[in-house]
Amino acid sequence: MPELSEIVSQFTSLGIDLDDEAAATCLDLCLRYSLDEESFVNSWIAFSFSSLGGADPSKENLEAFEKKELANIKTPKRSSTASHLQVYSTGSAKQISVHSADSFTPPRPGTSGISHTSSKKLNFSPLVFTPEVYTPSEKFNGRKNSGQTVSTLGKSFYEWKSTAYDVNISMYNPTDTSGWKFFYDTVMVTSNHLEERFEFLADEIVAANNLEKPTPFKHCGLDVMTFRGRICPYDKAKKSKQLNSIEIQGMFESDYAVMELDVSEVDNFAIFPGQVIVFEGVLVGKNIRAKKLYSSAVQKVAPPPTIQKPVQILVAAGPFALSDTLSYEPLNELIDLVKKDQPNILVLVGPLVDATHPKIAQGQIAETFSDYYSRMVQRIGDALDGLKIKVVVIASSKDANNLPVFPTPPAVDHSYKNVKFFPDPSLLFIEGLVLGVTSVDALFHLGKHELSNCQTNRLARLAAHMVGQRSFYPLYPPEPEVCMDVVAWARQAQLSVTPHIMILPSDLHGFIKEVDSGCISLNPGKLTKGLVGGTYALIEVRPVHSDEEWKVSSHVSSKIVRI
Template identity: 25%
Template structure:
């Protein structure tokens, strides 16, 4: 049974300060009893609730408890519905089905292979109304049925804006949505100049051999990460000579190693271990005491530099923790230089390589691209209608495209292959878009491990897209992947690394100092120079150690970092380093284009040389 003291210690360990402590603890203990939760589980749920509300203040007030109770109730309801797979919740859609005149004996449909492919594939991929009659996976809706997504009132409303430029979205103007064909031609003529595009080729290639990694591969991947960071600290010349942290010493020492957890649970101040390099030192794990530090943020798999003392040889007491590799670090000599594919028809001159960054306009959206009640891909249709009216130089689409978590996909009730859905609902529409808009626009696709039509592996190879005459306008990256548009470096990863880090991170912050946790989580990737620095990864992630060393490395801080997440959308400017030498990076979480049966968000971003002259808007679709 939970006690007030246990609850208080869990909140304190997570960095939260309680206002009106007695009242809050009393209500939290009651919640633990009512929802059968431990204090640790309750505080973890509070952290998720706190992050989704994007609260900067790390305080808990009794006024927030009522909203938290609703959050817990929804979590429990979702868990019950997930366990009861045979349970059916009746809604307005069941009534609509009966009113449409569908006989009762058609509830259980026997899925067969259509004799004519045209019976499944509708003639116009942009026609969402007639699809229900022609396409096999239309969720049995009549032609006149209006989906919850189609009933939304406000379209293209700016949720958040960053920069000096005035937001230029429609803000709910429905007249612009019904643009005429003549207006579309005028917009196409006014499209800005085409941007250059170079794709970094350090990720896996299509058709690569995966899931054959050995224990040796996993060991070498971790050992090389520790060694690389140790070399970077040594090359900076700012720190003492590195020694073995497991060897007893009466003087202050400096050591580099990886944060580990002593057990399978959540990292806490009693279970922190430091694992050093096996090649340079003993490779042993030594308990790490961080109680003397006023501020830190650590997670399993993080490579850190530690200044401290270990007089007995059994416990390293830290006086300083360094979680960032010096920016002057030299590249890893063991890794070959990344190949870059120039996707321009003309070959850039050597002089162009050193030119200053020019302006680039982006529209960035992350899947799912269809709502959970059908496979009509209405959000994607709306997004393409928007970029036809306001064409960016680069349209970046982040998976999943054919979401393996979609109810219809999970139940296997569709009568088309996953690849057919992808080709018709995504590729064909994008092909029509670039052909209509001309050579000025480009499209970049990044897969997700949730894509049902692609390899279930991380790091992940790109989609194998081969369209004659359009290969310079439509391209796919690996996951994670990097590219350059007009010399602007962009990195992206569709695995929800922010959510994974949020569940494993342990931090301590000075009291009274506001903390932006989302910025801190995103900064971990840049400080660790890795798209996925967490180790061990969760069981749900198909992590391949033989592919990871090259593909996950961030050799230099990008100008823009795209990290789609289930957490609340944001656009933030991250600063790595100190003083005038600090490097800045724009981190973007566009949110999901579709959320359940409703609309989600996407990002419109114009980057002109640096974050100071950038404008970004988060727009609800």
């Protein structure tokens, strides 16, 4: 029941002082229209600013509020009959009363809430309003290419049986993700972070290629000089035919002036918006005729890992459910494979609960996204409990229970038994092995905007951009689907070291390529592709024997396999 003191307190917290007459009127309105104190105050504030210019709640203003807003409210009568809305549990498709609080509590593993069929399939589906949401996919179950190898790298694998030992997994650069704040900075702070990042990278490119100190854009002449800048956004369809007018923004010494860059005479170039380059050319007026471009500031690869036994890693990237159902058959089969082959590490790259899945986007699940996500992860952990398999879950901005921002904090701020959660992107440290991983499709985004006349392998070149620009996401401005916080990006999405392996899930064709300075880039594909199954990747890292030198080319094997 509404109380006068609480109404006064709600207004006071907003800096509004009520006189006794206005307070009594507010209480009367709350009682007559069955409103709690907070709802009443929120409704008043909205009305006041939209109709009264933010006026205080006097008796006259409250009467106007009642006539225009509250009089339209029809107080619902309590129904003596039970609601017809039903909630379904996936395992047996039984109806659950919505009046039971226990109906929405995920059943504990091992209880009767989980259906144990003869095939002992795990139940990853949510509580739903209609059982059709988790109807098994006939197309997926009838496929013929399961287990087919798509791509390989390195020597043939040893027998894939776990060496049954625990491996330590941590962040290469530990970051406290519990207090992340997003879009909390002024435009000036954001701009400064961008400038600092771009100028630092330009200096590193100069040092890596032993170039002369860059010249400001102000110096015209016929001599070939060294300049530096950042590629500005462009229309790829137009600029592919107009290579003499690519806009480039200078750095501090050039007062951030924008010039036109002519790359038509450059033998080999590959550029994209946001790319930091150092180039040699001739400046004439507002146009620079480039002769040679430098865009790579590749660092040395991380030191060799200290592993004493082979480390086996299985990598799968979401989405994990087919687009027409939430039965999660591909994830079920993946867990069966993991239990059979027992790799040391299972890396699951989000999204686990895909916000873009039609069934989820249409609001057809009957529990919170957080409860659904937690229950799914717990069942994965329980299924692998006792097998000495570490599960790594990489966050995704597409997870329905997570923040739609990049970089993305872990969806869960604690660990389950054998499951650890990491942000997106992450540099993982596994017994000295450095593994870079992100859930954002940076390869596809770069490919949409890249202009190149190179004859090299396109997929390897796109991955090399990330290593050369020392960033998990070097494209700027980002694609619209990537809600990027620049300050967090400058802190969390940069490569402080060249990893041994880069895991870059993409909608592009799966591949395994060795790129600059001994780094392997791997696109495991997605576990599902619409209505059909996709692919996952297996990685085996072998230790050094005797006096041999450890190299990714000779000590890392990998293959991409269809689920």
